[in-house]
Amino acid sequence: MNAALELRDLSVRFHTGGHRRAVVQAAIDVSLRLHPGRILALVGESGCGKSVLTSAILGLLPANAEVRGEVLLGGADDTAPLELLRCPEQVLAGRVRGRRVALVPQSATTHLTPVRTVRDQLAETVAMLARPAGTRRTRPGRAERAALRERCDALAVRAGLDPAHLDRYPHELSGGMAQRAALTFALAADAPVLLADEPTAGLDRPLVRQTLGALRELADQGRAVLLITHDIAAAEEVADDLAVMYAARLVETGPAARVLADPWHDYTRGLLGALPRNGLVPIPGQPPELSALPAGCAFHTRVPGECDGAGALRAYGDRAVACRPAPVPAGVAEKEDVSC
Amino acid sequence: MAERTLHAPAAAPVPAGDGGWISAARPRAGMPRGPRRPGWTRPALGITLLVLLVSYALLTPWLAGLDERLTDHGRALLAPGAGGWFGTDSAGRDLFVRTAAGLRVSLLVAAVCAVVSTVIGTLVGAFSGIAGGWVDQLVMRLIDTVNSVPHLLLGIVIVALYGGGLTAVIVAIALTHWSSVARIVRAEVLSLRDREFIDAAVAGGASRWRVTRRHLLPAVVPQAALATVLMLPHAVWHETALSFLGLGLPPHTASLGILLDEAREAVMLGAWWPLVFPSAALVVATLAVATCGAALRDRLVPRRRTELSL
Numbered sequence: 001m002n003a004a005l006e007l008r009d010l011s012v013r014f015h016t017g018g019h020r021r022a023v024v025q026a027a028i029d030v031s032l033r034l035h036p037g038r039i040l041a042l043v044g045e046s047g048c049g050k051s052v053l054t055s056a057i058l059g060l061l062p063a064n065a066e067v068r069g070e071v072l073l074g075g076a077d078d079t080a081p082l083e084l085l086r087c088p089e090q091v092l093a094g095r096v097r098g099r100r101v102a103l104v105p106q107s108a109t110t111h112l113t114p115v116r117t118v119r120d121q122l123a124e125t126v127a128m129l130a131r132p133a134g135t136r137r138t139r140p141g142r143a144e145r146a147a148l149r150e151r152c153d154a155l156a157v158r159a160g161l162d163p164a165h166l167d168r169y170p171h172e173l174s175g176g177m178a179q180r181a182a183l184t185f186a187l188a189a190d191a192p193v194l195l196a197d198e199p200t201a202g203l204d205r206p207l208v209r210q211t212l213g214a215l216r217e218l219a220d221q222g223r224a225v226l227l228i229t230h231d232i233a234a235a236e237e238v239a240d241d242l243a244v245m246y247a248a249r250l251v252e253t254g255p256a257a258r259v260l261a262d263p264w265h266d267y268t269r270g271l272l273g274a275l276p277r278n279g280l281v282p283i284p285g286q287p288p289e290l291s292a293l294p295a296g297c298a299f300h301t302r303v304p305g306e307c308d309g310a311g312a313l314r315a316y317g318d319r320a321v322a323c324r325p326a327p328v329p330a331g332v333a334e335k336e337d338v339s340c
Numbered sequence: 341m342a343e344r345t346l347h348a349p350a351a352a353p354v355p356a357g358d359g360g361w362i363s364a365a366r367p368r369a370g371m372p373r374g375p376r377r378p379g380w381t382r383p384a385l386g387i388t389l390l391v392l393l394v395s396y397a398l399l400t401p402w403l404a405g406l407d408e409r410l411t412d413h414g415r416a417l418l419a420p421g422a423g424g425w426f427g428t429d430s431a432g433r434d435l436f437v438r439t440a441a442g443l444r445v446s447l448l449v450a451a452v453c454a455v456v457s458t459v460i461g462t463l464v465g466a467f468s469g470i471a472g473g474w475v476d477q478l479v480m481r482l483i484d485t486v487n488s489v490p491h492l493l494l495g496i497v498i499v500a501l502y503g504g505g506l507t508a509v510i511v512a513i514a515l516t517h518w519s520s521v522a523r524i525v526r527a528e529v530l531s532l533r534d535r536e537f538i539d540a541a542v543a544g545g546a547s548r549w550r551v552t553r554r555h556l557l558p559a560v561v562p563q564a565a566l567a568t569v570l571m572l573p574h575a576v577w578h579e580t581a582l583s584f585l586g587l588g589l590p591p592h593t594a595s596l597g598i599l600l601d602e603a604r605e606a607v608m609l610g611a612w613w614p615l616v617f618p619s620a621a622l623v624v625a626t627l628a629v630a631t632c633g634a635a636l637r638d639r640l641v642p643r644r645r646t647e648l649s650l
Contacts (some may be wrong), residue, residue: 060539060543097545103544113541113559114537116558124554125544129544
């Protein structure tokens, strides 16, 4: 199956200024594939470099960042994929952001302009994304304004938000309403790829389920969804595929159900062990600073365990794991391709 | 010895209102007064005062049918009552009409100056904040240079170059006061441009120009509008100062500054009214505009508007 979005050995690093000059390795050789109709959950502790991937994909990294690798946005059947890391800003702004790759932000309330109503901003986004890139905006007539209003209402209904709430200012929405409002923006152009960056952070369980349900529905409609979360229980609910990240590297990937049922990497086991149903056993120690990563395996420097010191993933069938040979079932051979 | 408690004394119980509802408002830490009550009292007071002043300034010379420049030395320095509501000045001119005419000129100068300086300041400040880097540094040093010279001194030089008159006064005040607005707008832009809603707008496909126009500048408007309103009394005071020094408007033209300048001699002769009424007009105009400015700020920021239930 063609990937809607593919990350090939994507590395991101930041040069910090001031008297404490350092290089922060935010992502190292990350390879992922997002497929239409599937949700890939990227899990890991806060600060491991998950969110920086969305900024890299959308070309929103700050000036002190450097990237390496490739981010391929799948084209239609007859067109070549678009390599986003080397795309000019005009192409990203005019053809990619919002139109082909949409972002569902973490803190929806702070992602909306505070002095304008949600409807005003949504109508502007819908009108902007409906126009071909580079064309000038013309003042909409009465019929166009009415159509725009109906389109906004329809988007709100699709996202599970009462259309009347669109007329509110961002601070007048609850966390759940704001999250659904943010979802309406991501739906504005029917982008085939959705990047959901911690969309359930700070929400209670019913709202988490509601948000995840909305993402599942969008995936079922054919979109490729990247769900970035530190909540492994949320990933468990909706993800088709799972990638586990630790200290800027992927340590395990594979089908979500199988990875969660039978984790191969010690870190994945540690994350599962920290769930309430498994006794809330925390992983000992602290994650390393990304500006001072240890030379060998970052996780087994923190928690001693069986490790061959190789940080790269090794693939076995549709799963991949770092640090040690996997308990490979008979008949499954090691592969070169390590993308999820 | 009475035992000292580490805790704040318990607040007085809040009386129950309708249906058992009680106010949840509490005095905030470090705020000596109670919470600000939402309502229209203060804004209404400010707006009423401003409307009355503007009506007085615009309508009085027309309704009275008197030329404020008309002298009648036989009626010089008549006290309020015999010489009309505000009395007469040392040239026998009716001070009620002349104060209104002076207020009209001063408010006109102030309004034009406030708008011009706000437009210049907003454009320069927004450009500087958005451009950043060496452009920002260059603009800031330019503003520092403008601010390093006393505004009144700079105003005097400009008025001297233009040879006095209404236009010269407006130019002098506008050109010396845009810098403070620019600083305010630049600071606001700098604080806003790294906010998440700007990143979200970019991630949603908005161009840099659209982000600036539709997301950044609307968020700056409350501060810029407040700066405009607060500039009004400031400009009145500057116009008054320039005219008082004899550098502003021609002596026969009524303005608050000229009226106060003329009042100096009258006060020496024991006549208080030529000083009190123009001064009162100046003070009331300042207070009215400041009150309206505070109300405008509350209404332009949606979060504050909600908090105050406006």
